[in-house]
Amino acid sequence: MSSSKQALAHAASADAAPGDQPGAAGRAHGRGTPPEPGPDSWRSRLYRWDMKASPYAFIAPFFIVFGAFSLVPLLYTAWYSLHNVQLSNLDGQTWTGLDNYQNLLSSDFFWNALWNTFTIGVISTVPQLLMAIGLAHLLNYKLRGSTVWRVVMLTPYATSVAAATLVFVLLYSWDGGMINWLLEFVGIDPVNWRESDWGSQFAVSSIVIWRWTGYNALIYLAAMQAIPADLYESAAIDGASRWQQFLHVTIPQLRPTILFTVVVSTIGATQLFGEPLLFGGVSGSKGGSEHQYQTLGLYMYDQGWIIGNLGKASAIAWSMFLILLIVAVIQLLVSRRLRKSQ
Amino acid sequence: MRTSTRGSRRLVALAAAAALTTGLLAGCAEDSDDGSPNEGGGNGGGGKTTLTVGTFGTFGYKQAGLYDEYMKLHPDISIKENVTTRTDVYWPKVLTRLQAGSGADDIQAIEIMNVTEAVQTQADKFVDLGKEVDKSQWLGWKNAQATTKDGKLIGLGTDVGPMAICYRKDLFEKAGLETDRTKLAAQWKGDWGKYVDLGKEYMKKAPSGTKFVDSASSVYNAALGGAAERYYKDDGTVDWDKSQGVKDAWDVAMDVATSDMSAKLKQFDKPWDQGYANGTFATVACPAWMIGYILEKSGDSGKGKWDVAAAPTAANWGGSFIGVPTSGKHQKEAIALAKWLTAPEQQAKVFAKQASFPSTPSAYPTLKPAAATTEYFSNAPITQIFSDSAKTIPSQYFGIKDQAINTALTDIGILQVEQKGKTPDQGWDAASKEIKDVLGQ
Numbered sequence: 001m002s003s004s005k006q007a008l009a010h011a012a013s014a015d016a017a018p019g020d021q022p023g024a025a026g027r028a029h030g031r032g033t034p035p036e037p038g039p040d041s042w043r044s045r046l047y048r049w050d051m052k053a054s055p056y057a058f059i060a061p062f063f064i065v066f067g068a069f070s071l072v073p074l075l076y077t078a079w080y081s082l083h084n085v086q087l088s089n090l091d092g093q094t095w096t097g098l099d100n101y102q103n104l105l106s107s108d109f110f111w112n113a114l115w116n117t118f119t120i121g122v123i124s125t126v127p128q129l130l131m132a133i134g135l136a137h138l139l140n141y142k143l144r145g146s147t148v149w150r151v152v153m154l155t156p157y158a159t160s161v162a163a164a165t166l167v168f169v170l171l172y173s174w175d176g177g178m179i180n181w182l183l184e185f186v187g188i189d190p191v192n193w194r195e196s197d198w199g200s201q202f203a204v205s206s207i208v209i210w211r212w213t214g215y216n217a218l219i220y221l222a223a224m225q226a227i228p229a230d231l232y233e234s235a236a237i238d239g240a241s242r243w244q245q246f247l248h249v250t251i252p253q254l255r256p257t258i259l260f261t262v263v264v265s266t267i268g269a270t271q272l273f274g275e276p277l278l279f280g281g282v283s284g285s286k287g288g289s290e291h292q293y294q295t296l297g298l299y300m301y302d303q304g305w306i307i308g309n310l311g312k313a314s315a316i317a318w319s320m321f322l323i324l325l326i327v328a329v330i331q332l333l334v335s336r337r338l339r340k341s342q
Numbered sequence: 343m344r345t346s347t348r349g350s351r352r353l354v355a356l357a358a359a360a361a362l363t364t365g366l367l368a369g370c371a372e373d374s375d376d377g378s379p380n381e382g383g384g385n386g387g388g389g390k391t392t393l394t395v396g397t398f399g400t401f402g403y404k405q406a407g408l409y410d411e412y413m414k415l416h417p418d419i420s421i422k423e424n425v426t427t428r429t430d431v432y433w434p435k436v437l438t439r440l441q442a443g444s445g446a447d448d449i450q451a452i453e454i455m456n457v458t459e460a461v462q463t464q465a466d467k468f469v470d471l472g473k474e475v476d477k478s479q480w481l482g483w484k485n486a487q488a489t490t491k492d493g494k495l496i497g498l499g500t501d502v503g504p505m506a507i508c509y510r511k512d513l514f515e516k517a518g519l520e521t522d523r524t525k526l527a528a529q530w531k532g533d534w535g536k537y538v539d540l541g542k543e544y545m546k547k548a549p550s551g552t553k554f555v556d557s558a559s560s561v562y563n564a565a566l567g568g569a570a571e572r573y574y575k576d577d578g579t580v581d582w583d584k585s586q587g588v589k590d591a592w593d594v595a596m597d598v599a600t601s602d603m604s605a606k607l608k609q610f611d612k613p614w615d616q617g618y619a620n621g622t623f624a625t626v627a628c629p630a631w632m633i634g635y636i637l638e639k640s641g642d643s644g645k646g647k648w649d650v651a652a653a654p655t656a657a658n659w660g661g662s663f664i665g666v667p668t669s670g671k672h673q674k675e676a677i678a679l680a681k682w683l684t685a686p687e688q689q690a691k692v693f694a695k696q697a698s699f700p701s702t703p704s705a706y707p708t709l710k711p712a713a714a715t716t717e718y719f720s721n722a723p724i725t726q727i728f729s730d731s732a733k734t735i736p737s738q739y740f741g742i743k744d745q746a747i748n749t750a751l752t753d754i755g756i757l758q759v760e761q762k763g764k765t766p767d768q769g770w771d772a773a774s775k776e777i778k779d780v781l782g783q
Contacts, residue, residue, distance in 0.1 A: 087434060088463040088742075090441045109779060166612070173613045175605070175622070195761040281611040283430070283749050289757035290772070305434040307746050307780050 074321070080314035087308035100315035110316070112291050113299035114323075116201070120276075120295060121269030124205035129261055132213050133254070136220035137246060150221070153214030165207055165278035172203045172279075194280070200293045207275045212268070216261050223257035224250060255338060263331050270324055273297030296320050391672050393679055395423045396447035398432040400634070401500070401662070406695035408688055412679060419675060429453050440467040446667040448676040449683075452497050454661045455745035457487050461496060462578075462742055468496035469666040474677050479686065483737035484701045488663050497663030498684040499701035501692070503629030504731035505564055505657035507537070508636060511649045511720060513624040516549040523722060527652040534565045534594045534654045541603040544624060554603040556614065556623045558760045559752040562595035564627030567738075568657030573748070574741030580781060582747055583774065592751070592770070599760040599769075606760050608753070615639045621647075629659040630728045633711075634696035637718060650722040656734040661701065699728050706732070743780055750776035 081100055083093040104110045139149055156164065171178050172193040180190040193203045227250065235245050251258075272295045277284045279293070285302035287294025294302070296316060304313025395403070401423075403409060409421040424447055426432035433456050439445040441464075452460050460468070472495035477485055484499040507526075514521045519540065520529065530536040538561070541554035548554070555561060566572060569587025574580050582588055598604050605623040607614040617623055618639035626632065628650060636648060664684065666676045682688060689700035690708050697711060709725045716724070741747070755773030758764040764772070 087437050088459050090438070107779070108775075169612055173616070175607075175613060176616065176620070192761060195757070282608055283753040285430075286749070286753055289754050289762060306430055306749075307743075308434070308437075309782065 077314045077317050080311055081318050083311050085309075085311040085314070087305065087310050090310070093311070096311070100312050101319070103312060104315055104319060109291060109294075109299060110319075113287075113294050113296045116287070116291070116293055117270060117272065117295045117297075120201050120205055120208075120272060120293065121266065123201060124208040124272075125262075125265045125269055128209045128213050129216060129258070129265065131209070132216035132261070133220055133251075133258075135213065135217040136224055137250065139217065139221050140224045150218060153217055155214070156211050157215040159211070161211070161274035162278055164211060165275055168203065168207045168210075169279060169281065195288060195290075195292070197290070197292045200279075200288055204272075204276045204279050204293050207279065208269075208272065211275075212265070216265070219261060220254060220257060223254050227253045256335075259331070259335055259338070263328070266327055266331075267324060270320060270327070271297055273301065277301070296323075390418055390420045391675055392420045392422060393449065393672060393676055394447040395421060395449045395451075395664075395679075396426075396432075396436065397423060397451040398426050398429045398453065400696065401425075401451065402634075402692045402696045402698055403683060406691045408683060408691060412682060419679070421679070429456075437464070440464050440667055440669070443669050446669050448666065448670040448672055449664050449680050450667055451500070452488075452663045452665055454487065454663075454740060455748070457497065457663055458740045458744065459742050460665070461488060461490050465490045465494055465496055467667055467669070468494075469668055469673055469677060470494040471496070471498055471666065471677065471680070475681055479702045479704060481701050481703060481732070481735075483735065484661070486737060487740060488665075497665035498680055500662045500664055500684055501631065501660075501689070501698035502701045502732055502735070503567070503631055503658050503660035504699055504728045504735060505567060505653040505655075505659060506628045506630075506724070506727050506731060507625055507651050507653050508628035508632065508648055508719075509625040509651065510621060510623075510644075510647050512647045513549055513552055513621070514544070517544045517547045517624070519544055521649070523649055523651040530654045531652075532654060534561065534591075535597070537561075537654050538594060538597045538601075538603075541598065541625075542601060545601070545603050548624075551622060553605040553623050554625060555598060556605050556607050556617060556626050557609060558595040558599040558604050558756050560609055560627045561598050562591045562752060562756060563659055563748075564629075564653065564657055565591035565594050565655075566657075567629075567659040568653075568655035568736065569738070570736050572738055572740065573744055574739055576739045578739075578741065580741060580743070580747075582777060588751070592755075592766075595756050596759060596766040596769075599756060600766065604760060608757070619643060627653070627659070630693075630697050630699035630724075631660060633715065633719070633724065634698065637696075637715065645718050646720060648718065649720040650724050650727055652727050653731065656731045656736070658732075658735045658738065697724065699732060703733070746780040747777050750780060 080093070082095065082097060084096045084099075085093040135153065139146065139153070143149060172180075174180065174190065174192045174194065177193070179193070184190060191199045193199045231249050231253070232245055235249050240248065276287055276293050276295055276298055280287060280298075283306075285294075285298050285306050287298045287302075291299075296319070300313050300316040300320070303316060304310050395409075397403070404423055409423065413419055413421060426435065432451075433453065436446065436450055436452075437459075440450075446467075472489070472493065475495075475498065477495065480499045481502065484502060485495060488497040488499070489495050507530075509526070511521045520526050526540075530540060544554045566587055569585075569591060571581070571585045571587045573582035573585060573588065605617055607617050607623070618636060619641060621640075621644065626636075628636075633650075636644065640648065664680050666673055666680055670676050684702070686700060686702040686705035686708075689698075689702055690705045690710075692698050693700055693705075693709050694712055697715060700706070700709070706725070706729045709729070711724055716722070751773045754776045755769040758772055759766055759769040
């Protein structure tokens, strides 16, 4: 902040300078010939240096932190993934080339985890974003105490995964959980939420939905409020109902935001870890007795820290990274297509 | 709508701030359970030496007031305990810190399932405690588990888990079964199959909403704890699929899983705790440390209803060691503390507090459970029952991947049969597939 003020001050003095010195020399000076030696030139050199270097200095912290905690581990993980590394013998790694990757491609557990990640991702992301848009639309009306509603929506997001998941574990408890109690009330047999195939995926997804719907709704709400009111006015004049306005004004205007939330949710879904781990309780990294909700994140954790095969875990980590890259490319293509069609 | 742009900006800022703070908070929270081990490395204020003790679960040292007592005896020492609740989180962390040569606590606890891995791969990271203590104080098999091939003792035995059966007298009575602990012990003596037979008897007249046992896995673990061979041969080669001990324990567990006598709970899970509180199962395989667990989870509702009988076979389940990493800056002080904590007198104090059973036989005659414990368990002579079991436990060899194999059998194989209605053969196949993956075969 202070340097931009300085820059403004300098700019003001530079503007004033030519007026003070009449004649061609003064003008030439103003056009950037080397300034005369003196306190003024020292200041302007400092100023130029400031202009050039400060932006880098300002963004440097991010890149230093990113390098130390993301880039280096990323590359190190790639190196690990080409070795046989055991947790109990970190220094005794041996080169195995692409064995770890080959091992993954031929492992049922890997494909199962990939498929689970996909299905849980779909079950959790689609309803979540649909509900978020609906909620945002409701909140966009004039409401009494709108701030209260908005804060309430963000509360689940501010809750820790562990606390939320523990509550959900009790709700979904097979024996005496509230959800089964409600089902029984309606006359449906109790479901073994943790061990059934779809039940467990649904349960894990519901935790994700609960935590992230409000967050996405707020993002949509912010975007909705940036939509110019005259669009709605002219739509209203054309006789569009509220629903038609939502469909033909709000949704098209939200397109970039929707794309953004889809990307962020996809990344989140690919990395899904905390909810299924804690939902599983003891040996939760297995994701159920048949690995029915073992996501890629859990599979990686299980291989690396429970079984102790860090080389293979690194290969899983890199596979996840590659999958995300592919998703990013698809997203890029889709967004280009959208922009062209507009 | 003009004004709302500002509002929306504020919203975005709010969302961003929330995202950042939760991220930061989460970052802090992740580390809080293990504290900051490096803190203990230096000298605390006032020239005091701070020793850190890394443990998991509930070791009971703090609860029994041992740290306070030691600090009173040694005013220049202050002790800080870093507890990680779950062993599956605790042990990987210890492994990486030991190998990094920094960050380990001055004293580090080792669970029995991990001790072979420590002996075979981390022996050079631990101080040889064999020269520091009189080894004959401990049960022979306990020392053997923490001793390397060249005779180095990397950890001192803390507790052991001699087996008994804890049962609900009141439920047994309602089901029309024998309630006397010596007669019951005689009924199932020598064979876990007889215990399961009694379970079938119980289920015929079971009080509504109750089952005979908490889970098939607990019976499996108890039965395996008394077998001569677990998953590995004594020479360290893996033999899980041919081991007679595994086969017998598996058969008993399958008998439990397929005959509707199990409450189908997963041990150490929240619903399991609730099962204790609500009294939904009548018996549980009861290594000594389980006594403390029942006291806590079953609470007032179980007072005077629980009783303890000798198990079908002498068996061990669980127990730990404490070792001194060579990376510590205060090894001399740490060794002294470790010796003191595992001495028979101190082990007896932990037993009095939470019934963790000593690994030093000389403590057995002096053991006295808290009056409240005795009363809670219908005045059962628990000291007698556990001492008898402890003295006859077979010496078992634990393999390097013992824990991962055990998890595959209980939480994959048995769980599939018990909760997903798979056949025993399907369960066994699923477990084998998992174990092959674990062993990298």
